[in-house]
Amino acid sequence: MTVDEDQIRERLRAVEDPALGQDIGSLGLIDDVRIEDGVAHVSVAFNAPYSTDEKAMGDRIREEIRELDLEPELSVSLSWEDPDSPLPDVRNVIPIASGKGGVGKTTVATNLATALAQTGARVGLLDADIYGPNVPGMLGIEAQPGLTEENLILPPEVDGIKLMSMAFLTDDDTDPAMLRGPMVDKLLSELIEETQWGELDYLLVDLPPGTGDEQLTLLQSVPVTGAVVVTTPEDIALSDVRKGIRMFHDRGTPVLGIVENMSSFLCPSCGDEHELYGSGGGADLAAEFDVPLLAEIPMDPEIRSGSDADKPVTVLQETAAAEHFLDLRAVVTNRIGAVNRAIVGELDPDDEDTPLVPMPQQEPKVESDQ
Numbered sequence: 001m002t003v004d005e006d007q008i009r010e011r012l013r014a015v016e017d018p019a020l021g022q023d024i025g026s027l028g029l030i031d032d033v034r035i036e037d038g039v040a041h042v043s044v045a046f047n048a049p050y051s052t053d054e055k056a057m058g059d060r061i062r063e064e065i066r067e068l069d070l071e072p073e074l075s076v077s078l079s080w081e082d083p084d085s086p087l088p089d090v091r092n093v094i095p096i097a098s099g100k101g102g103v104g105k106t107t108v109a110t111n112l113a114t115a116l117a118q119t120g121a122r123v124g125l126l127d128a129d130i131y132g133p134n135v136p137g138m139l140g141i142e143a144q145p146g147l148t149e150e151n152l153i154l155p156p157e158v159d160g161i162k163l164m165s166m167a168f169l170t171d172d173d174t175d176p177a178m179l180r181g182p183m184v185d186k187l188l189s190e191l192i193e194e195t196q197w198g199e200l201d202y203l204l205v206d207l208p209p210g211t212g213d214e215q216l217t218l219l220q221s222v223p224v225t226g227a228v229v230v231t232t233p234e235d236i237a238l239s240d241v242r243k244g245i246r247m248f249h250d251r252g253t254p255v256l257g258i259v260e261n262m263s264s265f266l267c268p269s270c271g272d273e274h275e276l277y278g279s280g281g282g283a284d285l286a287a288e289f290d291v292p293l294l295a296e297i298p299m300d301p302e303i304r305s306g307s308d309a310d311k312p313v314t315v316l317q318e319t320a321a322a323e324h325f326l327d328l329r330a331v332v333t334n335r336i337g338a339v340n341r342a343i344v345g346e347l348d349p350d351d352e353d354t355p356l357v358p359m360p361q362q363e364p365k366v367e368s369d370q
């Protein structure tokens with residue numbers, strides 16, 4: 001029996017997208033199928049490297065092709081790519097945002113970046129928090145950026161992460177308060193566009209806290225896959241968190257989900273997790289906006305010592321604290337993949353059967369200011 005390309009396409013309808021609940025054929029995720037010398041070359045519109053969902057779908061595709069007595073050869077197509085993007089080689093730009101400072105935005109950004117790099121993903125980290133650029137400190141970076149022949153900024157690399165920071169551009173005497181508005185916009189666009197990132201799977205952006213101009217500049221200048229919103233249980237009730245989520249919604253930027261940080265206290269002496277602020281706040285907020293709760297990370301002295309020791313905690317293997325960030329990595333990459341594939345599949349975000357709904361179905365009930 002000779003198998004033709006249509007038969008392969010038909011066969012691959014048996015592979016289901018675990019996040020979107022449809023088969024990959026109907027979703028339009030199979031771009032190209034070509035048979036050559038007993039090898040079936042299949043290109044798929046996947047865009048979340050190292051995500052467990054896309055890896056599992058890849059395995060399923062190979063399985064189905066082997067059933068047809070062909071050798072599978074999978075590749076990822078980039079047909080969705082926007083040639084006009086200022087960052088054509090960066091697959092996913094992921095802002096890490098929060099309503100206010102001190103909630104653990106930088107901790108989440110650096111640890112998630114480290115966890116991603118550990119899988120082999122090509123990772124960049126942009127420290128855009130002009131009011132407290134402390135990523136170089138947390139990662140223990142002393143190297144300074146270089147300059148390419150084309151006068152592009154060459155980011156220093158540590159633990160497999162390419163890092164750019166506002167801290168590199170401003171000196172100790174720069175008063176952040178003097179850098180409001182257009183200056184910040186300009187610095188941020190410069191940092192993004194004038195940096196030679198090379199090919200990246202994930203570029204995480206540690207955004208300044210708040211819901212103002214700086215955040216909007218980023219959303220305007222580069223295509224953002226989706227944002228991660230970090231909050232503490234203490235701050236969940238604050239209107240700032242809601243404003244932040246709404247800002248992304250209003251601009252049509254998907255919110256990948258909410259990270260509740262310091263959600264409980266992991267007691268170093270008894271080993272139990274104690275709830276300090278009650279529980280369920282993050283879950284309630286996620287439900288209110290119809291976005292996933294990505295993680296509940298306990299307050300853990302190990303996490304603090306991780307950042308104080310200038311090494312993110314994920315560098316320390318097999319600790320309870322590191323485990324939280326490895327779980328977060330899995331959830332975030334799967335969510336990124338789902339958002340991208342939903343776009344390829346042209347799923348209607350307003351359809352309530354669509355598992356990821358970037359817009360809130362209705363205005364949130366609680367409205368504490370405005």
Ligand code: ADP
Nearest residue numbers: 101102103104105106107298299300303304307
């Ligand atoms: P932000 O970037 O939002 O201002 P940081 O990430 O700098 O916040 O965190 C503020 C402080 O809290 C830092 O000293 C950090 O080490 C500590 N911290 C953050 N998350 C945790 C956690 N889950 N457990 C213990 N300490 C934490």
Ligand code: MG
Nearest residue numbers: 105106129132
């Ligand atoms: Mg910070």
